[in-house]
Amino acid sequence: MHASSAAPALPLSGKTALVTGVSRRRGIGFAVATTLAGLGANVVIHHHRPHDLDLPWGGDDLDAVRDGIRSHLVGDASFADIAGDLSVATAAADLVDEAAAVTGALDILVCNHAKSGDDGSILDMTPQRLDAFWDVNTRATLLLTAAFAARFADIPSVPRRPGDRISGSKPYDAPRGHVVWMTSGQIHGPMVGEVAYATSKAALAGVTGTVAAELLELGIILNTVNPGPVNTGYLDPDTTDRSLNDFDDWLATTAFGRVGRPQDPAELIGWLCSPAGSWLVGQVLTSDGGFSLVG
Structure with missing residues (x-):
């Protein structure tokens, strides 16, 4: 390989990343934050610990979370953490x-935050339950993205109409x-018994192409990641929120014989945010070790 074609050792040096939903060392958000830090980024994390306490x-110990991320920072890269309840309508823009x-x-x-727990079947749906998942998982993600994109855009002189394109400087x-x-x-x-969660996440997958096309006018790249089953504690017998009957026997029949680890999707996200991944745009990517192929 010629030296000129080698990837930079710190491809995110000088960049600043905000990762939401980083409150547990077992979580995907923590793995993403440490991965981006290791690639040279300044890292800002968001957390809402009261949600975890209800599950x-x-x-987790937030000081240990902070220390874990700081230990991966490179050089004089900065770190900060911000607490916030993203079910509050104004919280996204403030964050x-x-x-x-x-x-x-x-x-x-990186919009990693998610409301989990307190879900149910279609027969268990209420306006309050559906709104609770929608507000955090979907609305907050869209509003975070809107606030992020607004930093790269001019304020229009007149309101946009349906079908109007965002104007950038391509x-x-x-x-x-x-x-x-x-x-x-x-x-x-x-996702049986998780109707509200699945609905809120399906909306993001469904609108990825639409929002990606708009952001691209501003030079911003959007992709969506499905991390598949990743054990962040919910598949441990002592802390699970679901039945694990016969789970180990079934798992042994899969190709790798394990579920995902938080670092698995984190590595993909780190790549997507680096120059090497910048030609991939508007995709919904499944990083699940082939689970979606198992019959």
């Missing part, structure tokens, strides 16, 4: 403003920003 796996203030810029947004030599959304396994099969 079987409970909350983006606070994150950008850390270094004066914001280049990467062409771009390189992406100006990266956004990653998280969806779930509902794109490959039923």
Whole structure:
């Protein structure tokens, strides 16, 4: 390989990333934050620990979470953490403003946050339950993305109409920003007993192409990741929120004999946010070790 074609050792050096939903060392968000830090980025994390405390796996030590991410920072890269309840309508825009203030810029947004638990079948749906999942998983993701994109756009002189395109300053030599959304396994099969969660995540998968096309006018790249089954504690016998009967026997029949680890999707997200992944745009990517192919 010629030296000129080698990938930079720190492809995110000088970039600032906001990763939402980072409150547990077992979580995907923590793995994403440490991965981006290891690639040279300044890292700002968001967390809402009260959500964890209501779930079987409970909350983590936030000081240990902070220390874990700091230990992966490179050189003089910055770190900050911000608490916030994304079910509050104004929280998304405030979070983006606070994150950008850390270094004066914001280049990467990873919407990893999610409401989990307190779900049910179609017979269990109520307006309140559906709204609770929608507000956090879908509305907040869209509003975070809107606030992030607004930093790259001019304010229109007149309101846009349906069908109007966002106006940018193409062409771009390189992406100006990266956004990653998280969806779930509902794109490959039923998620029985998780109707509200699956609905909120399916909306993100379904609108990825639409939003990606608009962001591309501003030089921002959006992709959505389905991490497949990743054990963040919910598949541990002592902290699970579901039946694990025969799970180990079934798992042994799969290709790798294991579920995902948080680092598995984190590595993909790190690549997507780097120059190497910048030609991939508007895709819903499944990173599940082939689980979606198992009959």
